[in-house]
Amino acid sequence: xxxxxxxxxxxxxxxxxxxxxxxxxxxxxxxxxxxxxxxxxxxxxxxxxxxxxxxxxxxxxxxxxxxxxxxxxxxxxxxxxxxxxxxxxxxxxxxxxxxxxxxxxxxxxxxxxxxxxxxxxxxxxxxxxxxxxxxxxxxxxxxxxxxxxxxxxxxxxxxxxxxxxxxxxxxxxxxxxxxxxxxxxxxxxxxxxxxxxxxxxxxxxxxxxxxxxxxxxxxxxxxxxxxxxxxxxxxxxxxxxxxxxxxxxxxxxxxxxxxxxxxxxxxxxxxxxxxxxxxxxxxxxxxxxxxxxxxxxxxxxxxxxxxxxxxxxxxxxxxxxxxxxxxxxxxxxxxxxxxxxx
Ligand SMILES: Cc1cc2nc3c(=O)[nH]c(=O)nc-3n(C[C@H](O)[C@H](O)[C@H](O)COP(=O)(O)OP(=O)(O)OC[C@H]3O[C@@H](n4cnc5c(N)ncnc54)[C@H](O)[C@@H]3O)c2cc1C
Numbered sequence: 001x002x003x004x005x006x007x008x009x010x011x012x013x014x015x016x017x018x019x020x021x022x023x024x025x026x027x028x029x030x031x032x033x034x035x036x037x038x039x040x041x042x043x044x045x046x047x048x049x050x051x052x053x054x055x056x057x058x059x060x061x062x063x064x065x066x067x068x069x070x071x072x073x074x075x076x077x078x079x080x081x082x083x084x085x086x087x088x089x090x091x092x093x094x095x096x097x098x099x100x101x102x103x104x105x106x107x108x109x110x111x112x113x114x115x116x117x118x119x120x121x122x123x124x125x126x127x128x129x130x131x132x133x134x135x136x137x138x139x140x141x142x143x144x145x146x147x148x149x150x151x152x153x154x155x156x157x158x159x160x161x162x163x164x165x166x167x168x169x170x171x172x173x174x175x176x177x178x179x180x181x182x183x184x185x186x187x188x189x190x191x192x193x194x195x196x197x198x199x200x201x202x203x204x205x206x207x208x209x210x211x212x213x214x215x216x217x218x219x220x221x222x223x224x225x226x227x228x229x230x231x232x233x234x235x236x237x238x239x240x241x242x243x244x245x246x247x248x249x250x251x252x253x254x255x256x257x258x259x260x261x262x263x264x265x266x267x268x269x270x271x272x273x274x275x276x277x278x279x280x281x282x283x284x285x286x287x288x289x290x291x292x293x294x295x296x297x298x299x300x301x302x303x304x305x306x307x308x309x310x311x312x313x314x315x316x317x318x319x320x321x322x323x324x325x326x327x328x329x330x331x332x333x334x335x336x337x338x339x340x341x342x
Contacts, residue, residue, distance in 0.1 A: 001026050002342055005144055005153035006124070007132045007168070010038020011324055012314040012331035013159035014118035017126075019335025023342055027124035028153070030146055032131035035112060036119050039292070040324055042110025043198065043285060048240050049233045051111045052196045052287040055211070055225055055242065056081055056104040057324045065332065066325045070105060074117040077107040079231040083210035090218035092272050097209075104210070108232035114324070136173035137309065155310045155338055159331070161291040162189035162298060162317040178305055185302040189317045192247040193254060194222075194292035197265040199281040204228060204239040212272070214246065220268050222246045241278070243269050247292075258286040293322030312338060 002025045006013045009031035017027050035041075041053035059067045070078060081104040088094045107113035119126045127146075135144045135156065142156040158165045166186035169179055211225035223244040228234040243265040245253070253261050262284035270278035297320020303313045314334035319326035 002155065003153045004028070004155045004157065004338065005030065005132075005142060005151060006157040006159065008038065008159035008315075009033075009036040009115060009119065009126055009128065010159060010315070010327065011040055011114060011118065012316065012318075012327040012334075013038075013157065014115055014122060014126075015328045015331025016157050016159070016312075016314050016335040016338075017122035017124035017331075018118050019332045020339055021121065021123040023339045025338075025342060027122070028151070029119075029122075029124050029126045030130045030132045030144070031126065031128045032147070034129050035115070036126060036128060037112035037115025039289065040111045040114050041287070042112035043287075044110075045200070045283070045285065047235045048200065048227070048238070049108075049110045050198050050227045050240050050242060051106060051230075052198060052242070052285070053289065054111055054324050055223075056106050056111070057114070058104065059102050059325075060323065061325050061329055066328050069328075069332075070114075073121055074114065076117065077109055077113055078105055079108050080105055081210050081230050083208070083226075083229045085211045085213055086209040087215040088212050088219065088272060089214070089216045092219070094212060094272075097213075106230050110233070111324075132168065134168070134171050134173070137176070140310075142310065155312065157312045157314060157334060157338070159313070159315045161191070161315065162186040162294060163191065163291050165313070165315075176309065178309065181302050182306060185299045186317075189298050190295040191291045192293045192295060192322075193251050194247060194289045195245050195250040195254065195261060195265075196287040196289065197243045197245070197262055198227075198285040198287075199241045199243060199262065199266050199269065199278075200283045201239040201241070201277065201280075202237075202282055203277065204237055205275060205277070217246070219272075220246055220249045221265070221272060224269055224272070241269060250292075254288060254290075258284070261286045294320070295322075296320060307337070307341075
């Protein structure tokens with residue numbers, strides 16, 4: 001049976017494993033963190049559940065394949081956030097959005113559930129807490145040094161964000177000119193850095209929107225959302241805001257202590273909402289995403305050449321769009337490609 005190693009249990013890696021579920025293959029997914037889902041990440045504190053990476057999944061794929069999967073096989077616990085997304089500009093003026101009422105899906109237990117659902121549906125061994133430290137091409141096999149051991153595989157799928165993929169390729173023991181082309185291609189993908197700040201308040205103000213997005217990209221804040229609009233996330237009467245400062249503000253303040261970042265984000269939020277109660281949160285959590293969102297895709301022609309060497313890629317940066325549905329689709333397509341070649 002063909003052995004397949006997938007590096008990364010974000011939605012792309014798990015979707016690749018899912019697409020291979022009926023194949024005559026032995027699939028192992030290696031994930032360096034203790035949880036699956038990658039940037040579809042959820043935290044819990046007190047009785048609150050809050051999404052600290054991606055906020056929701058949109059119904060946005062052209063042929064509906066991802067939406068179909070989400071609403072059937074992965075649907076257990078899926079919920080829609082019904083309130084709309086409004087906009088604000090550099091002057092802090094808030095306006096109604098474009099009336100887009102398509103679903104904004106998350107799970108009652110948070111978006112990380114998407115990773116759990118994919119892992120459950122895939123017929124693969126998922127090894128969390130198992131970083132792939134390096135790999136080598138030996139004869140016709142891939143050899144991997146993983147945390148606490150080693151492994152071999154006939155096929156290798158890389159799904160970490162492009163900078164990490166470039167780093168892994170750069171230190172791989174693989175004597176082929178294609179390797180340096182792949183390093184260059186992955187290194188060329190530009191990324192935005194983002195901070196995600198969760199601010200909890202013991203009280204709540206009724207507002208007509210779920211979130212505000214900065215439309216002119218000229219404000220210190222890029223995004224504010226109200227987790228209480230997501231069914232099951234925040235106890236009645238409390239409020240939990242997710243504040244994502246702009247990429248520039250995030251970069252400038254990235255290395256500051258958490259409490260300083262939280263105060264900075266809360267101050268700007270209170271000003272924007274014109275709500276003095278929002279200065280005083282009762283607890284906060286700060287999550288740092290150095291490689292948050294790719295701003296472009298990688299050169300597909302170079303990536304495709306690697307298939308001759310039993311090496312494949314998947315992820316939002318392969319799709320060229322920093323979105324869950326794009327990453328999921330990329331994983332499905334990579335899994336399909338491998339399955340057809342078996
Ligand atoms: C703050 C923020 C807000 C966002 N908002 C939205 C949104 O509202 N809607 C939306 O659709 N998208 C949003 N996104 C984007 C979305 O989260 C990503 O596009 C998507 O999750 C990418 O999935 P992926 O599988 O390609 O990569 P990842 O989720 O990054 O998965 C890669 C996995 O590889 C693992 N890994 C890395 N190196 C190794 C190694 N050496 N060994 C083993 N494992 C390794 C990582 O730990 C990770 O789990 C947001 C992202 C961020 C950061």
